[in-house]
Amino acid sequence: AQSVAQPEDQVNVAEGNPLTVKCTYSVSGNPYLFWYVQYPNRGLQFLLKYITGDNLVKGSYGFEAEFNKSQTSFHLKKPSALVSDSALYFCAVRDRTYNFNKFYFGSGTKLNVKP
Amino acid sequence: DAGVIQSPRHEVTEMGQEVTLRCKPISGHDYLFWYRQTMMRGLELLIYFNNNVPIDDSGMPEDRFSAKMPNASFSTLKIQPSEPRDSAVYFCASSRPGGPDTQYFGPGTRLTVL
Numbered sequence: 552a553q554s555v556a557q558p559e560d561q562v563n564v565a566e567g568n569p570l571t572v573k574c575t576y577s578v579s580g581n582p583y584l585f586w587y588v589q590y591p592n593r594g595l596q597f598l599l600k601y602i603t604g605d606n607l608v609k610g611s612y613g614f615e616a617e618f619n620k621s622q623t624s625f626h627l628k629k630p631s632a633l634v635s636d637s638a639l640y641f642c643a644v645r646d647r648t649y650n651f652n653k654f655y656f657g658s659g660t661k662l663n664v665k666p
Numbered sequence: 667d668a669g670v671i672q673s674p675r676h677e678v679t680e681m682g683q684e685v686t687l688r689c690k691p692i693s694g695h696d697y698l699f700w701y702r703q704t705m706m707r708g709l710e711l712l713i714y715f716n717n718n719v720p721i722d723d724s725g726m727p728e729d730r731f732s733a734k735m736p737n738a739s740f741s742t743l744k745i746q747p748s749e750p751r752d753s754a755v756y757f758c759a760s761s762r763p764g765g766p767d768t769q770y771f772g773p774g775t776r777l778t779v780l
Contacts (some may be wrong), residue, residue, distance in 0.1 A: 583767070593707075594670070594757055594771030604769070630735060641709065645767070652697065654769065656709040 554644045557657035559638045564632045565665055572627040574642030575600045583645035584625040585654070586616055590638045600642075601625060612636070632664045668692075670772035680703050687775045690739055691744040691760030699769060700743050701757040709757075711761055715741065741773045748779045 555576045576582055584600055587595040599610025602649045608620045616627045627640060643658040671690040674719040679685055691698050699714040713723040718735045726733070730749070735741040745752055755776050 583769075587771075592773075594759075594773050595769075596771070597768045600767060652714065653711060653713075653715065654699075658708045 553644050553653075553655050554648045555584075555644050555655055555657040557640075557642055557660045560658075561661045561663065562585050562661045563665065566634050568614040568630050570629050570662065570664070572640050572642075572662060574627065574657060576623050576625060576626045576642075576644050578644055578647070580647055582625075583638040583647060584616075584618065585586055585645070586610065586614070586618070586627050587626075587640050587641045587643060589659075591643065595641060598627070630645075630660075634664050634666055637664045670758055670760055671770035672756075672775050674775060676776045676778075677716045677774065678780065680780050681767055682747045683762045683779075685752075685777060686745065687739055687743040687756050687758075687777070689741045689758030689772060691741070691758070692770055693739070694762065695760035695770070696738065696763045697761040697769075698735060698741050699759040699761075700741070701755045701759065703757060703774070712743070714733075720760070746778075748777075750779045753777055753779050761767055 557574055586598040587599045588598050589595045589651045594604045598614050599608050601618045614629050616625055618625050638663050639659045641659050644656050646653040674690045688751045696717050700712040701709055703709045713724045713733045715735045733743045755774045757771050757774045759771045
Protein backbone atom coordinates (compact mmCIF):
# COMPACT_ATOMS: atom_id res chain seq x y z
CA ALA A 552 0.00 0.00 0.00
CA GLN A 553 1.09 3.54 -0.70
CA SER A 554 1.57 5.89 2.22
CA VAL A 555 3.47 8.87 3.49
CA ALA A 556 4.45 9.75 7.01
CA GLN A 557 5.17 13.15 8.47
CA PRO A 558 6.75 12.37 11.83
CA GLU A 559 6.45 15.89 13.25
CA ASP A 560 3.11 17.47 14.06
CA GLN A 561 4.80 20.83 14.48
CA VAL A 562 8.09 22.48 13.59
CA ASN A 563 9.23 25.70 15.21
CA VAL A 564 11.97 27.83 13.68
CA ALA A 565 13.18 31.38 14.03
CA GLU A 566 12.93 33.74 11.09
CA GLY A 567 16.09 33.69 9.00
CA ASN A 568 17.06 30.19 10.07
CA PRO A 569 16.92 27.20 7.74
CA LEU A 570 13.88 24.96 8.00
CA THR A 571 13.23 21.30 7.30
CA VAL A 572 9.88 19.54 7.26
CA LYS A 573 10.25 15.78 7.14
CA CYS A 574 8.44 13.24 5.01
CA THR A 575 9.03 9.55 4.46
CA TYR A 576 7.15 7.37 2.01
CA SER A 577 6.26 3.81 1.32
CA VAL A 578 5.38 2.94 -2.26
CA SER A 579 5.58 0.15 -4.76
CA GLY A 580 7.88 1.12 -7.58
CA ASN A 581 9.16 4.61 -8.29
CA PRO A 582 7.29 7.33 -6.48
CA TYR A 583 5.66 10.53 -7.59
CA LEU A 584 6.03 12.83 -4.58
CA PHE A 585 4.51 16.21 -3.83
CA TRP A 586 4.46 18.98 -1.26
CA TYR A 587 1.44 21.18 -0.67
CA VAL A 588 0.93 24.11 1.69
CA GLN A 589 -2.27 25.19 3.38
CA TYR A 590 -2.74 28.65 4.82
CA PRO A 591 -5.53 29.25 7.36
CA ASN A 592 -9.01 28.98 5.89
CA ARG A 593 -7.64 28.21 2.44
CA GLY A 594 -7.35 25.21 0.19
CA LEU A 595 -4.08 23.41 -0.41
CA GLN A 596 -1.60 24.98 -2.79
CA PHE A 597 0.95 23.06 -4.82
CA LEU A 598 4.58 23.75 -3.87
CA LEU A 599 6.68 21.25 -5.77
CA LYS A 600 6.87 17.72 -7.09
CA TYR A 601 9.35 14.98 -7.84
CA ILE A 602 8.66 12.78 -10.83
CA THR A 603 12.09 11.76 -12.08
CA GLY A 604 15.53 13.18 -12.67
CA ASP A 605 17.46 15.45 -10.35
CA ASN A 606 16.99 14.51 -6.71
CA LEU A 607 16.85 18.16 -5.65
CA VAL A 608 13.60 19.74 -6.70
CA LYS A 609 12.98 23.47 -6.51
CA GLY A 610 9.51 24.88 -6.03
CA SER A 611 7.52 27.96 -5.17
CA TYR A 612 8.43 30.59 -2.56
CA GLY A 613 12.06 29.45 -2.31
CA PHE A 614 11.24 25.95 -1.12
CA GLU A 615 13.08 22.88 -2.27
CA ALA A 616 12.91 19.19 -1.50
CA GLU A 617 15.40 16.39 -1.74
CA PHE A 618 14.42 12.95 -2.90
CA ASN A 619 16.45 10.25 -1.18
CA LYS A 620 15.66 6.81 -2.48
CA SER A 621 17.80 4.88 -0.01
CA GLN A 622 16.16 6.56 2.95
CA THR A 623 12.72 6.76 1.27
CA SER A 624 12.50 10.39 2.23
CA PHE A 625 11.39 13.60 0.59
CA HIS A 626 12.14 16.37 3.09
CA LEU A 627 11.05 19.93 2.41
CA LYS A 628 13.66 22.62 3.00
CA LYS A 629 14.21 26.34 2.81
CA PRO A 630 17.52 28.10 3.53
CA SER A 631 16.00 31.08 5.31
CA ALA A 632 12.53 30.96 6.85
CA LEU A 633 10.06 33.83 6.75
CA VAL A 634 7.24 34.52 9.19
CA SER A 635 4.90 34.30 6.21
CA ASP A 636 5.96 30.66 5.70
CA SER A 637 3.95 29.74 8.79
CA ALA A 638 1.32 27.31 7.57
CA LEU A 639 0.36 23.64 7.40
CA TYR A 640 2.48 21.53 5.06
CA PHE A 641 1.41 18.26 3.49
CA CYS A 642 3.52 15.64 1.79
CA ALA A 643 1.73 13.41 -0.74
CA VAL A 644 2.44 10.42 -2.94
CA ARG A 645 0.65 9.43 -6.10
CA ASP A 646 -0.25 5.82 -6.61
CA ARG A 647 1.44 4.55 -9.76
CA THR A 648 0.35 0.99 -9.50
CA TYR A 649 -3.17 -0.32 -9.03
CA ASN A 650 -4.99 2.96 -8.57
CA PHE A 651 -2.96 5.12 -10.84
CA ASN A 652 -4.46 8.48 -10.04
CA LYS A 653 -5.04 8.30 -6.32
CA PHE A 654 -3.10 10.59 -4.02
CA TYR A 655 -2.20 9.76 -0.45
CA PHE A 656 -1.57 12.72 1.85
CA GLY A 657 0.41 12.77 5.06
CA SER A 658 -1.09 14.01 8.29
CA GLY A 659 0.43 17.46 7.88
CA THR A 660 3.09 19.41 9.75
CA LYS A 661 2.40 22.81 11.20
CA LEU A 662 5.31 25.16 10.63
CA ASN A 663 5.66 28.06 13.03
CA VAL A 664 8.20 30.73 12.11
CA LYS A 665 8.80 33.18 14.93
CA PRO A 666 10.11 36.71 14.35
CA ASP B 667 -8.27 31.46 -14.65
CA ALA B 668 -10.83 31.61 -11.84
CA GLY B 669 -9.54 28.55 -10.04
CA VAL B 670 -11.69 25.85 -8.52
CA ILE B 671 -14.94 27.31 -7.20
CA GLN B 672 -16.82 25.79 -4.30
CA SER B 673 -20.13 26.77 -2.79
CA PRO B 674 -21.25 27.42 -0.20
CA ARG B 675 -18.14 28.44 1.75
CA HIS B 676 -19.88 27.76 5.03
CA GLU B 677 -22.86 25.59 5.80
CA VAL B 678 -24.56 25.10 9.13
CA THR B 679 -27.37 22.60 9.28
CA GLU B 680 -29.19 20.41 11.71
CA MET B 681 -28.80 16.69 12.05
CA GLY B 682 -31.00 14.82 9.62
CA GLN B 683 -31.05 17.51 6.97
CA GLU B 684 -29.80 17.05 3.43
CA VAL B 685 -26.62 18.92 2.52
CA THR B 686 -25.39 19.58 -1.01
CA LEU B 687 -21.91 20.87 -1.69
CA ARG B 688 -21.01 22.20 -5.12
CA CYS B 689 -17.84 22.41 -7.15
CA LYS B 690 -16.84 23.96 -10.44
CA PRO B 691 -13.45 22.69 -11.63
CA ILE B 692 -10.97 24.67 -13.67
CA SER B 693 -11.97 24.74 -17.31
CA GLY B 694 -10.17 22.06 -19.31
CA HIS B 695 -9.39 19.88 -16.30
CA ASP B 696 -10.76 16.37 -16.59
CA TYR B 697 -9.98 15.01 -13.12
CA LEU B 698 -12.06 16.06 -10.14
CA PHE B 699 -11.46 15.02 -6.54
CA TRP B 700 -13.52 15.40 -3.36
CA TYR B 701 -11.63 15.43 -0.04
CA ARG B 702 -12.68 15.78 3.56
CA GLN B 703 -10.43 17.34 6.21
CA THR B 704 -10.83 16.89 9.95
CA MET B 705 -8.48 17.29 12.86
CA MET B 706 -8.81 13.63 13.77
CA ARG B 707 -8.42 12.04 10.36
CA GLY B 708 -6.52 14.64 8.36
CA LEU B 709 -7.15 14.87 4.63
CA GLU B 710 -9.13 11.97 3.19
CA LEU B 711 -9.95 11.31 -0.44
CA LEU B 712 -13.65 10.55 -0.75
CA ILE B 713 -14.08 10.05 -4.48
CA TYR B 714 -12.59 11.10 -7.78
CA PHE B 715 -13.87 11.42 -11.33
CA ASN B 716 -12.19 11.29 -14.70
CA ASN B 717 -14.10 12.69 -17.66
CA ASN B 718 -17.23 12.89 -15.47
CA VAL B 719 -17.07 9.19 -14.61
CA PRO B 720 -16.52 8.10 -10.99
CA ILE B 721 -13.30 6.10 -10.85
CA ASP B 722 -12.76 5.39 -7.18
CA ASP B 723 -15.36 5.96 -4.47
CA SER B 724 -13.77 3.71 -1.88
CA GLY B 725 -13.28 6.67 0.44
CA MET B 726 -16.96 7.53 0.64
CA PRO B 727 -17.75 6.82 4.29
CA GLU B 728 -21.21 5.33 3.89
CA ASP B 729 -24.36 5.30 1.85
CA ARG B 730 -25.42 8.65 3.20
CA PHE B 731 -22.77 10.19 0.94
CA SER B 732 -23.18 10.46 -2.80
CA ALA B 733 -21.39 12.40 -5.53
CA LYS B 734 -22.26 13.23 -9.09
CA MET B 735 -20.63 14.94 -12.00
CA PRO B 736 -23.30 15.59 -14.62
CA ASN B 737 -20.94 17.53 -16.87
CA ALA B 738 -17.34 18.67 -17.11
CA SER B 739 -17.96 21.92 -15.26
CA PHE B 740 -19.99 20.84 -12.26
CA SER B 741 -19.97 18.32 -9.45
CA THR B 742 -21.97 17.84 -6.28
CA LEU B 743 -21.37 16.01 -3.03
CA LYS B 744 -24.54 15.22 -1.15
CA ILE B 745 -25.02 14.02 2.40
CA GLN B 746 -28.45 12.70 3.31
CA PRO B 747 -29.21 12.55 6.17
CA SER B 748 -26.41 14.57 7.75
CA GLU B 749 -24.94 13.74 11.15
CA PRO B 750 -22.77 15.75 13.56
CA ARG B 751 -19.75 13.55 12.76
CA ASP B 752 -19.93 14.79 9.17
CA SER B 753 -18.76 18.20 10.35
CA ALA B 754 -15.55 18.93 8.46
CA VAL B 755 -14.05 21.01 5.70
CA TYR B 756 -14.78 19.53 2.29
CA PHE B 757 -12.39 20.32 -0.55
CA CYS B 758 -12.80 19.90 -4.24
CA ALA B 759 -9.71 19.70 -6.47
CA SER B 760 -9.18 19.36 -10.19
CA SER B 761 -6.26 18.52 -12.46
CA ARG B 762 -5.34 18.53 -16.12
CA PRO B 763 -5.68 15.73 -18.65
CA GLY B 764 -2.84 13.28 -18.83
CA GLY B 765 -2.76 12.46 -15.17
CA PRO B 766 -3.29 14.43 -11.99
CA ASP B 767 0.31 15.42 -11.37
CA THR B 768 -0.75 18.68 -9.83
CA GLN B 769 -4.09 19.14 -8.14
CA TYR B 770 -5.63 22.57 -7.80
CA PHE B 771 -7.74 22.90 -4.69
CA GLY B 772 -10.78 25.01 -4.10
CA PRO B 773 -11.18 27.10 -0.94
CA GLY B 774 -13.29 24.45 0.75
CA THR B 775 -16.73 24.29 2.34
CA ARG B 776 -16.82 24.30 6.11
CA LEU B 777 -19.76 22.12 7.14
CA THR B 778 -21.17 22.17 10.65
CA VAL B 779 -23.92 19.73 11.53
CA LEU B 780 -25.63 20.53 14.82
